[in-house]
Amino acid sequence: MSAYPDVQFLTSANKRSQFVPDEGREVAFAGRSNAGKSSAINAILARRGLARTSKTPGRTQLVNFFALGAGLRVTDLPGYGYAKVPEAVRRHWGTLMDDYFHHRESLAGLFIVMDARRPLTEFDQGMLRWARAADCPVHLLLTKADKLSRGAAASTLLAVRREVGDAASAQLFSALKGTGLEQAREVLDGFLGIGAPPQA
Numbered sequence: 001m002s003a004y005p006d007v008q009f010l011t012s013a014n015k016r017s018q019f020v021p022d023e024g025r026e027v028a029f030a031g032r033s034n035a036g037k038s039s040a041i042n043a044i045l046a047r048r049g050l051a052r053t054s055k056t057p058g059r060t061q062l063v064n065f066f067a068l069g070a071g072l073r074v075t076d077l078p079g080y081g082y083a084k085v086p087e088a089v090r091r092h093w094g095t096l097m098d099d100y101f102h103h104r105e106s107l108a109g110l111f112i113v114m115d116a117r118r119p120l121t122e123f124d125q126g127m128l129r130w131a132r133a134a135d136c137p138v139h140l141l142l143t144k145a146d147k148l149s150r151g152a153a154a155s156t157l158l159a160v161r162r163e164v165g166d167a168a169s170a171q172l173f174s175a176l177k178g179t180g181l182e183q184a185r186e187v188l189d190g191f192l193g194i195g196a197p198p199q200a
């Protein structure tokens with residue numbers, strides 16, 4: 001049986017008033033444009049085509065909410081750092097992300113998705129700083145690991161772990177090959193409190 005039998009798309013939000021009610025627990029997937037966020041969500045939740053993916057950077061421009069069950073959600077965020085986006089779109093993105101990250105009480109954890117060939121960009125570092133300030137736990141998903149040799153992937157992971165220290169956990173991942181799926185699900189479940197004893 002699927003680890004997440006009741007996955008459902010909820011809504012796409014273009015502004016804060018369209019966000020789903022801020023209750024329960026939510027885990028956000030953020031990262032550079034084209035890093036592989038939507039593909040990672042589909043692989044982890046085992047639902048092909050749930051979150052839309054594309055070869056063209058900047059495909060996800062809205063905050064997409066998915067329900068995993070009562071009060072448990074994952075969000076697919078628009079990617080950052082795509083140079084060709086018009087200034088007005090970039091500004092709108094900034095407002096949307098500010099609204100999301102500064103007000104989302106239900107945010108229980110953050111996955112920062114990075115292309116394993118280009119980890120820890122300026123934007124990724126900014127996200128990490130924000131998460132630390134907000135006391136939000138972070139997991140780094142080094143995706144597209146299939147594009148690196150085993151040795152290069154392993155040394156990238158080591159270097160990333162060394163750089164972030166205890167600010168985040170990190171793993172290798174490939175949506176294409178299914179590498180690291182179980183590990184990613186364990187972290188997601190941990191953030192969402194799935195499988196944990198009920199809180200008193």
Ligand SMILES: Nc1nc2c(ncn2[C@@H]2O[C@H](COP(=O)(O)OP(=O)(O)OP(=O)(O)O)[C@@H](O)[C@H]2O)c(=O)[nH]1
Nearest residue numbers: 033034035036037038039053054058059060079175
């Ligand atoms: N080789 C390989 N390609 C991948 C992997 N994950 C994603 N891709 C490809 O990378 C491209 C971008 O993937 P998306 O999942 O749409 O990336 P995104 O981060 O959601 O992109 P935006 O929504 O535009 O910010 C697509 O062509 C995917 O097929 C992976 O693990 N391995």
Ligand SMILES: [Mg+2]
Nearest residue numbers: 037038059060
């Ligand atoms: Mg996307």
